[in-house]
Amino acid sequence: MRVRFELFSAAREAAGGAEVEVDLPPGATVAEAAAALAAARPGLSALLPSCRFAVGDSYAGPDRRLREGEAVAVVPPVGGG
């Protein structure tokens, strides 16, 4: 299944783009998708462990299972204000 990552701030800069699509086995988790993302964009590897992920308008834990076509936001450390 295809999952689209939306990258923000430092993650976008590290990946060199705002969107990355990855191909995953059906039922893959957020953690598995993140590993696929790191493989697709090695520039993100150092930053990803400190990122959170979100699906829709909620944060999603590493065990959250993804569905075909879902968008996952990569949320680098925040602190702006």
Next chain:
Amino acid sequence: MIRVEVVDAPIDAAAVLAAVASPAAGATALFLGTVRATPSAPGAEGREVVAIEYEAHRPLAEAEMRRRAEEAVRRFGLEGAAIVMRVGRLALGEASTAVAAAAAHRAEAFEACRFLLERLKESAPVWKKEVYRVDADPTG
């Protein structure tokens, strides 16, 4: 009443206060976070900030802001809570964040305002990038 919003235009503090107004409120605390000249980014010591560019994941940010505001209303028994965060390029002195809390008494209003701020710093997907003054070439 709860009002949360990510905006592109300058924050209207009076409108934020109006959003939390209630006849049951005897105390309203308003916090404004503003762009300051002193940098906070690592390695930027000694430079002068002239602007900050803010970016947000808008749907997630507004949902988080609403969850935090609802949490504060429950926890402090507020009559009103409002959070407005601005994105885009903000000049020195402009407000990037406004938080207002209205309660029957001042202790809850102050505490709730601070509570909201600290929670937002942890969870609102908003990022900033400082823009520094570039000195004109003295030989030019």
